[in-house]
Amino acid sequence: MAVPAHHARNEVSFAMLRKPFHTIRQKLMALLLIVTILPIATSMFISYKATTESVTREAISNNNRLLSLGKTNTLNYMSNINQKSLAVYNAMNVPQSLYYILEHGMEDEVFPNDLTDVIRNRNLLKDHLYNIFQSVSEFHKVRLYVVKQNTTYLLWxxxxxxxxxxxxxxxxxxxxxxxxxxxxxxYGLDLKSSPDDEQVFTLHRPIIRAPSDELLAELSIDVRLSVLASLNAQLYDSGKEAFYIADSEGKLVLSSPIGDKGTSLGVQEESEKTPDNKEKEPAGPGTALMDTILLSGEDTGHFEWKQDGFDGIVFYDRIVTPFMDWYLIKQTPYQHLYSTANSIAKLNTVVGAAFLGIVVIATLIISIRFTKPLLRLIGYVNKIETGNLNVSIDIETNDEIGLLARWFRSMMGKINHLIMTEYRLEIASKTNELKALQAQVNPHFLYNALQSIGTVSLQNGDTKAYSLITSLGKLMRYQMNNMDDTVELRSELDYAAAYLELQKQRFDTTLEIELRIDEASRDIHVPKMILQPLLENFFKHGFQHSFEEPSRLLVSSSLLDEPRRLILTVSDNGGGMDEDRLRELQHELSMAGLQAASHRKGEDGDSGIGLRNIMARLRLQSHPESTMTLSHAQPHGLSITIQIPLEGGHET
Structure with a gap:
C-alpha cells in the first residue's frame, strides 16, 4: 500500500527532530547552559590564575628577602668562626703564645729540655686550644696537626x-x-674511645711561618651542624619546603628535605661508610640542579624546577668569603605555594557546582515551559496536513507563540475561504482559455485575407500596394507567434523595418529613417517586442510634421567589450521631453520594482508605461543589470539607449 506524500514528509520531519540538537528545546537548553556555565567557569579559571600569579609574585619577594636574611646570619656566624681560628696569630712574639710554641718546636716531648718543660709546654698548648674551644659553644672538637713532628693534638x-x-x-x-x-x-688517631656520630662541618686553617710560606701546622675546628639548622630554621616551612646549603662543587653542607632526608631535593645523600669501611666524600645537590644555578651567572635568583619528584620554584643566594663559597638553596613545591589558592578554588568549585545545579534545573523548567506551546502547535499543523482543516488551535499565550497561533488560525480561515472559491476560479480560467482560442481565428483570417489581396495587387501590377500589404502581414504574423519570449535581434529589426515601412508610407517625404546595425549583433537574443514600442513612442509623442525640417529617426545597434554588452539606440529630432519629466521617468526606470509602477499612468500616458514594461522584461528575460537611459538629443529630440550585459544573458 502506497504511503501518502505528506505522511512521508511528516516522517522525515519528525526523524530530523529526533536527532540531537535539532529541536528548539534542545538548542535552548544548550544555549542557556553555555551562557551560564561558560562565564562561571571562565571567572573561576581567571580568578584562580590571578590568585596563583599573585601568590607566586609574593612568594618570590618573600623568599628572596628571607634568603638574604639567612645569608646575613650565616655570614656573620662563619666570619666569627674564622676570626676565632685566627687567634693562633695573637701575640706572635710572646714566648708563651701558641704561635711562638709552634714556631720554636717547644711542643715536642723530645725537645732537649727536661720532662718538666715538656709537660709545661703541653699544658700551655692545651690551654690555647681550650680557649679556642670555649670561645664558641657550638665547637665540637679542636684539632692541631704539627707538620714538623707529624703529631696531632685533639681536644674533645x-x-x-x-x-x-x-x-x-x-x-x-x-x-x-x-x-x-x-x-x-x-683525625686518624688510634684512640680507645670510638668517635661519636655528631654531624659537623670543619674549618681548616693552615698556620704559616711569617713572612714565608712554610707550613707549621694546621688548625681544624669541628662545628656542630645543628647551628646552621638553627640559624636558618625560620627560612622555610619544615615538612612542606626543603632547605639546604651546598658548596660550589655541589657538596652538601646542610640538608632539610621534604619527608625523608634527600628524597625529593635532587640531592644525592652520602653514606657514612664505603664497603671497605672508609668514609665517603659528602654528596651534594644533583648535577642538573647545581649546573642550572652555576650557569645562571647570578649570585641570587630563582627558577622553576621539575625533576626528581619535585615540581615547584627553587630560590638561591650565594655566600662568598675567602674561606668558603656556599649557596643557600630553598625549594618550594607548587602544592605548598598554591595551597591557599587551591583551597579558594575548591570552595569556588563547590559553590559554582551548587549554582550550576540550580541553573540546570531552572534551564530544564524554562525550556520545557517555553517550548511546550510550540510542540502543541506542531501537533496541530500535523493534523491540518492530514486534511483536517477544521482543527481547533487552542493556544492562548500572550507571547510570540500565542501571536503565531492566532495568525495561524486566521490563515486557516483564509485557506478555507480560498478553497471554496478555487473551483470557480478554475472554471473561469478554462473559459478564458477557450475564448483565447476563439480569438485567434480572426487574426488568422485577416492574415490570409491580406495575402489574397496582395496577390491580386501584384497581378494588377501595383507593386507598391503589394509591398505595403506584405509589411502589414509580417507585423500580424510576428504578433501572432506566442511561442517564444525571446528572439534574435534580426527578427526584431525585421519587424521594426516592416513597421517603419508602413509609417513612412503614411508620412511620405517628411520622415527620414536611418538604420546603423552592427552585423555581429543580429544573432544576439533579446526579449520580443522591445524596439517597436520605442518607435511607436516617437510617432505618438515626438513626431512633428514640418515642411521646414523633416523628422529624422535613427535606429542603431553595436557590441562593446569589457564587459561584453549589446547597445541599442533609438533617437529622433522630435519635440523631446521636459527636464523634470525626463528625470522622473529615468528614476522610475532605474528602480528595482518596476512592475509596481506599471499599473499607473504618468502625465505622458502610455509612453511611461510602455518604457517601464520594456525595462521590466529586459531585467526578467535578459539580464538583471540591463539599463535604459533617456537623454536629450541635439539640437532637440529624445534619445533612448538600452544596454544589455551579455554575460549570463540570452546570447547565441
Missing part, C-alpha cells in the same frame, strides 16, 4: 689526645677552607 670534651701519624699528612693548600658536612671522626 676537655680531654687532650696526642698521637703520631705513621706517615706525614698531605696538606695541599695554604689557605683556610670549609670541609662540608660529615660525621665527626678522630
Amino acid at each position: 670534651a676537655d680531654d687532650l689526645k696526642v698521637g703520631r701519624h705513621p706517615e706525614p699528612l698531605d696538606i695541599e693548600t695554604t689557605k683556610a677552607y670549609i670541609e662540608p658536612a660529615h660525621a665527626s671522626h678522630n
Whole structure:
C-alpha cells in the first residue's frame, strides 16, 4: 500500500527532530547552559590564575628577602668562626703564645729540655686550644696537626689526645677552607674511645711561618651542624619546603628535605661508610640542579624546577668569603605555594557546582515551559496536513507563540475561504482559455485575407500596394507567434523595418529613417517586442510634421567589450521631453520594482508605461543589470539607449 506524500514528509520531519540538537528545546537548553556555565567557569579559571600569579609574585619577594636574611646570619656566624681560628696569630712574639710554641718546636716531648718543660709546654698548648674551644659553644672538637713532628693534638670534651701519624699528612693548600658536612671522626688517631656520630662541618686553617710560606701546622675546628639548622630554621616551612646549603662543587653542607632526608631535593645523600669501611666524600645537590644555578651567572635568583619528584620554584643566594663559597638553596613545591589558592578554588568549585545545579534545573523548567506551546502547535499543523482543516488551535499565550497561533488560525480561515472559491476560479480560467482560442481565428483570417489581396495587387501590377500589404502581414504574423519570449535581434529589426515601412508610407517625404546595425549583433537574443514600442513612442509623442525640417529617426545597434554588452539606440529630432519629466521617468526606470509602477499612468500616458514594461522584461528575460537611459538629443529630440550585459544573458 502506497504511503501518502505528506505522511512521508511528516516522517522525515519528525526523524530530523529526533536527532540531537535539532529541536528548539534542545538548542535552548544548550544555549542557556553555555551562557551560564561558560562565564562561571571562565571567572573561576581567571580568578584562580590571578590568585596563583599573585601568590607566586609574593612568594618570590618573600623568599628572596628571607634568603638574604639567612645569608646575613650565616655570614656573620662563619666570619666569627674564622676570626676565632685566627687567634693562633695573637701575640706572635710572646714566648708563651701558641704561635711562638709552634714556631720554636717547644711542643715536642723530645725537645732537649727536661720532662718538666715538656709537660709545661703541653699544658700551655692545651690551654690555647681550650680557649679556642670555649670561645664558641657550638665547637665540637679542636684539632692541631704539627707538620714538623707529624703529631696531632685533639681536644674533645676537655680531654687532650696526642698521637703520631705513621706517615706525614698531605696538606695541599695554604689557605683556610670549609670541609662540608660529615660525621665527626678522630683525625686518624688510634684512640680507645670510638668517635661519636655528631654531624659537623670543619674549618681548616693552615698556620704559616711569617713572612714565608712554610707550613707549621694546621688548625681544624669541628662545628656542630645543628647551628646552621638553627640559624636558618625560620627560612622555610619544615615538612612542606626543603632547605639546604651546598658548596660550589655541589657538596652538601646542610640538608632539610621534604619527608625523608634527600628524597625529593635532587640531592644525592652520602653514606657514612664505603664497603671497605672508609668514609665517603659528602654528596651534594644533583648535577642538573647545581649546573642550572652555576650557569645562571647570578649570585641570587630563582627558577622553576621539575625533576626528581619535585615540581615547584627553587630560590638561591650565594655566600662568598675567602674561606668558603656556599649557596643557600630553598625549594618550594607548587602544592605548598598554591595551597591557599587551591583551597579558594575548591570552595569556588563547590559553590559554582551548587549554582550550576540550580541553573540546570531552572534551564530544564524554562525550556520545557517555553517550548511546550510550540510542540502543541506542531501537533496541530500535523493534523491540518492530514486534511483536517477544521482543527481547533487552542493556544492562548500572550507571547510570540500565542501571536503565531492566532495568525495561524486566521490563515486557516483564509485557506478555507480560498478553497471554496478555487473551483470557480478554475472554471473561469478554462473559459478564458477557450475564448483565447476563439480569438485567434480572426487574426488568422485577416492574415490570409491580406495575402489574397496582395496577390491580386501584384497581378494588377501595383507593386507598391503589394509591398505595403506584405509589411502589414509580417507585423500580424510576428504578433501572432506566442511561442517564444525571446528572439534574435534580426527578427526584431525585421519587424521594426516592416513597421517603419508602413509609417513612412503614411508620412511620405517628411520622415527620414536611418538604420546603423552592427552585423555581429543580429544573432544576439533579446526579449520580443522591445524596439517597436520605442518607435511607436516617437510617432505618438515626438513626431512633428514640418515642411521646414523633416523628422529624422535613427535606429542603431553595436557590441562593446569589457564587459561584453549589446547597445541599442533609438533617437529622433522630435519635440523631446521636459527636464523634470525626463528625470522622473529615468528614476522610475532605474528602480528595482518596476512592475509596481506599471499599473499607473504618468502625465505622458502610455509612453511611461510602455518604457517601464520594456525595462521590466529586459531585467526578467535578459539580464538583471540591463539599463535604459533617456537623454536629450541635439539640437532637440529624445534619445533612448538600452544596454544589455551579455554575460549570463540570452546570447547565441
